[in-house]
Amino acid sequence: xxxxxxxxxxxxxxxxxxxxxxxxxxxxxxxxxxxxxxxxxxxxxxxxxxxxxxxxxxxxxxxxxxxxxxxxxxxxxxxxxxxxxxxxxxxxxxxxxxxxxxxxxxxxxxxxxxxxxxxxxxxxxxxxxxxxxxxxxxxxxxxxxxxxxxxxxxxxxxxxxxxxxxxxxxxxxxxxxxxxxxxxxxxxxxxxxxxxxxxxxxxxxxxxxxxxxxxxxxxxxxxxxxxxxxxxxxxxxxxxxxxxxxxxxxxxxxxxxxxxxxxxxxxxxxxxxxxxxxxxxxxxx
Ligand code: C2E
Ligand code: MG
Ligand code: MG
Ligand code: MG
Numbered sequence: 201x202x203x204x205x206x207x208x209x210x211x212x213x214x215x216x217x218x219x220x221x222x223x224x225x226x227x228x229x230x231x232x233x234x235x236x237x238x239x240x241x242x243x244x245x246x247x248x249x250x251x252x253x254x255x256x257x258x259x260x261x262x263x264x265x266x267x268x269x270x271x272x273x274x275x276x277x278x279x280x281x282x283x284x285x286x287x288x289x290x291x292x293x294x295x296x297x298x299x300x301x302x303x304x305x306x307x308x309x310x311x312x313x314x315x316x317x318x319x320x321x322x323x324x325x326x327x328x329x330x331x332x333x334x335x336x337x338x339x340x341x342x343x344x345x346x347x348x349x350x351x352x353x354x355x356x357x358x359x360x361x362x363x364x365x366x367x368x369x370x371x372x373x374x375x376x377x378x379x380x381x382x383x384x385x386x387x388x389x390x391x392x393x394x395x396x397x398x399x400x401x402x403x404x405x406x407x408x409x410x411x412x413x414x415x416x417x418x419x420x421x422x423x424x425x426x427x428x429x430x431x432x433x434x435x436x437x438x439x440x441x442x443x444x445x446x447x448x449x450x451x452x453x454x455x456x457x458x459x460x461x462x463x464x465x466x467x468x469x470x471x472x473x474x475x476x477x478x479x480x481x482x483x484x485x
Contacts, residue, residue: 227280230266235289239265242297243464244315246473247435247457250449255474257314257348259457260298261464262290282320291323292332298347299340301467310474316348316378321355325362330369337373344374350401351377353385364394371396378435383423392430400427404438404458411443421451428452 234240242260249256264272281287298315306312323329337344349370355363367377379392382400392400402423409416420436427434436448439458448456462473 224280224283227277228284228286231277231281231284231286231290234264234266235286235293239267240290240293241265241466242294242301243466244470245457245464246462246470247316247455248461249455250445250453255311255313256455257316258470258474259316259318259350259464260294260301261318262294278320282322285322285326287320287322288327291320292336294318295333295336295347296340299336299342302342302346303340305471305474308471310471312346313474314346314348314376316350318350318380321352324351324355324366325359329366330373333370333375334373345376348376348378348398350380352380353382353391360391360394364396367396381437383419389426392426397432399433399435399454401435401437401457402453407436407438407444407448407458408440410447411441417447420448420453424451424453 241263243263244258244260246255247257247259248254262274262278264274264277266272278287281290295317298317302313302315319329333347336342337347351363351367371377376399377395377397378399378401379395379397380401381403383406384403400423402420406416406420406423410420411417424434433454434452435455435457436444436453437457439445439448439456439460441460444458445456445460465473
């Protein structure tokens, strides 16, 4: 009977599922409010070019500061935003904010940097992403070349034809395209060849153990070689130690990003780093 097979377990799962549905609904309502009340903020994490040690760009990472609850991680709310469709509005806010930031920093006379923006699968596939982005660029007077769109592999594997067509349009607008978390999806070399991309970011789960795990070292090295053979720039994310950095340098990785160089920071702090990093070799390198 069900009871003999563990009725208690069944009850436990049901309760947990109900609770998570309730929690999800609460987050959904809170997310709407967050947009209306301006509770989102963008942090920026530098990317460094290994050959020169200079700043090569930034990645915008969303933060949700909820009064009384502090920071909520995007890992928690982006999936809910994605499921409920709120990601469209949040994504537009992120891109507008990034474009305004580029304008502000240009006005301040800072060295021009490119900024990478993460796009969720649903943002890419649904709605009129090309039109939305081109409108935002036009309204803010932002050159498309200053924006890199980061997209994970997963979406493109499901809707390869549609994705490739959309990415083509975005490339024609002048935007750069990067594959994020590379190696964790269902990558196929044939797909990579078909997609109009500029760079790949090696997932941090491979980078983490490159100096101790021979398999991760081999995978990372292979991704770098393959990327270069396809004419792509290769970026490593999640670089936390000097040893990892040394490995990546020796194996010809183009750019690195990670806590070793800098954690994601608020715009005001990043503005100071842009000044330092774009004119001199980064102190940690
Ligand atoms: P991601 O795009 O792969 O971003 C990298 C994540 O790794 C960030 O987490 C960053 O803070 C973290 N990270 C960077 N360097 C290191 C390191 O050296 N060690 C470790 N342990 N972590 C490092 P974060 O900011 O929590 O973002 C998590 C994910 O949420 C992002 O992964 C991205 O998929 C998503 N996300 C963030 N902002 C946005 C956004 O504006 N729109 C969308 N659609 N997704 C976003
Ligand atoms: Mg990313
Ligand atoms: Mg990533
Ligand atoms: Mg990731």
